[in-house]
Amino acid sequence: MIVDRLKRIAPSLLVLAAIIAVWWLAVVLTESAIFPTPWQVVTGAWELARDGTLWEHIGASLLRVGVGFGMAAVLAIPLGLWMGWVAGAYRMFNPIFQMLRPISPIAWIPIAILWFGVGDLSPIFLIFISSVFPMIVQTTSGVHTIERRYLRAAANFGVSRSVLFRRVVIPAVLPEIIVGMRIGIGVAWLVVVAAEMIALRSGLGYLIMDSRNAGNRYDLVIASMIIIGLIGLLLDSGTRLLERLKPVRWRYVR
Amino acid sequence: MSAKAIVVSGIRKSFVSGKASLPVIDDVSFSVGDGEFVAIVGPSGCGKSTLMNIVAGFERSDQGSVRVGGVAQSGPSPKGIVISQYGSVFPWLTVQQNLMFGLNGDQHGDKAALADHYAAIVGLKGFEASYPHELSGGMLKRVELARAFVVKPDILYMDEPFSALDALMNLRMRNELLRILDEERHTVLLITHDVEEAIYMADRIMVLSPRPATIQASFEVDLPRPRKLSSALAQALREAILKELGL
Numbered sequence: 001m002i003v004d005r006l007k008r009i010a011p012s013l014l015v016l017a018a019i020i021a022v023w024w025l026a027v028v029l030t031e032s033a034i035f036p037t038p039w040q041v042v043t044g045a046w047e048l049a050r051d052g053t054l055w056e057h058i059g060a061s062l063l064r065v066g067v068g069f070g071m072a073a074v075l076a077i078p079l080g081l082w083m084g085w086v087a088g089a090y091r092m093f094n095p096i097f098q099m100l101r102p103i104s105p106i107a108w109i110p111i112a113i114l115w116f117g118v119g120d121l122s123p124i125f126l127i128f129i130s131s132v133f134p135m136i137v138q139t140t141s142g143v144h145t146i147e148r149r150y151l152r153a154a155a156n157f158g159v160s161r162s163v164l165f166r167r168v169v170i171p172a173v174l175p176e177i178i179v180g181m182r183i184g185i186g187v188a189w190l191v192v193v194a195a196e197m198i199a200l201r202s203g204l205g206y207l208i209m210d211s212r213n214a215g216n217r218y219d220l221v222i223a224s225m226i227i228i229g230l231i232g233l234l235l236d237s238g239t240r241l242l243e244r245l246k247p248v249r250w251r252y253v254r
Numbered sequence: 255m256s257a258k259a260i261v262v263s264g265i266r267k268s269f270v271s272g273k274a275s276l277p278v279i280d281d282v283s284f285s286v287g288d289g290e291f292v293a294i295v296g297p298s299g300c301g302k303s304t305l306m307n308i309v310a311g312f313e314r315s316d317q318g319s320v321r322v323g324g325v326a327q328s329g330p331s332p333k334g335i336v337i338s339q340y341g342s343v344f345p346w347l348t349v350q351q352n353l354m355f356g357l358n359g360d361q362h363g364d365k366a367a368l369a370d371h372y373a374a375i376v377g378l379k380g381f382e383a384s385y386p387h388e389l390s391g392g393m394l395k396r397v398e399l400a401r402a403f404v405v406k407p408d409i410l411y412m413d414e415p416f417s418a419l420d421a422l423m424n425l426r427m428r429n430e431l432l433r434i435l436d437e438e439r440h441t442v443l444l445i446t447h448d449v450e451e452a453i454y455m456a457d458r459i460m461v462l463s464p465r466p467a468t469i470q471a472s473f474e475v476d477l478p479r480p481r482k483l484s485s486a487l488a489q490a491l492r493e494a495i496l497k498e499l500g501l
Contacts, residue, residue, distance in 0.1 A: 159356075
């Protein structure tokens, strides 16, 4: 059992070890004064963790993502269901959303600052903007791809519109909604770091810029990057846990 | 068999694509008695499924009328449940929830108990809490049958119901269906391309012509049950039907 697991993760551990070795060697050989060795990154991260600033920055970033993503989900899921179900709503909104969707959230930064200043609201707005469209699109296409045989069966049993929606449409779309949430939270995490680099005084994005500006502390820059990656991984696996729920398992088996 | 469960008269249907109009059903009339088991056999692509969709209320004919239980067919309803080849058991509901799906309103009493009763009848006892993806193809078919029987429909419309199953399971489900029909008398309209399936189960067999479909021949199946397909009478009937189909 344990041997099997080791065998499975061994190749990726090997790659990781090789990267660290090459990195270390390169820093030592080039005698770089600024670029840190892996060990300096570890001690830098430890320093931040001990004095508590790391947790404050992580907390600030997660709070912004939580609020922005939460608001986006609350709007996108009902709107996506409505657009999927009512053809008129789809024709009305879809062209606008399709045009807004390819605009990088970064392009909204000047407008965010203009409207919401340089406080917490700006990044929350940017996260909202970045995650709302993928969730709308995914939910809508989920409704459009419900297999007709299920709708026919529901019509055959003569269920009311509300039962049709609660017992057939929503459960049929739920797996797509979860996919939309995975995409949404992924984009949100990308955007929060970028947004925090601009004007804020907290968050992991700010930590990166601040570490560079305050005396080229590249050990902290790289430590922050690694932490951002790890938290992104955790967020994604957290959303993936939803795929294990019994009423959506059918979509992911086989 | 005096009352007529289904009366179809003079149905025509064409599909229009662009400027071309493709006639699919050309003047089909027949009736099905109350409690009768009628099979319609025909070559694939002859318009069998379209005919069933019209009779069950999912599509409208261009001409002619369909009367079900004495009234004009106005759309799908729980009085006639369709069981098709593809299956439509909801994968997000458990077996029991699927069986309770059609039980709307308060006139059904203890819905869970009723669902469990029919689960037991089709041999799904112990699987009430299972999800469809945990079941085999044959068991899924049983869920679909039970879900139909729970709402006590007057008519079962079966469109190649067992053709997606393997050969052995197909044979087993025929017997299961007949056994349940013995307990709960329903009118059945079966559409199939399998002549032996029709002979094994039906009281009467209608043969459809190639498109546009018309009723080409009709056979009473006057064989004692349980039927033996190897009997001389069954074989003679099979030959006669295949001959109508041009084989």
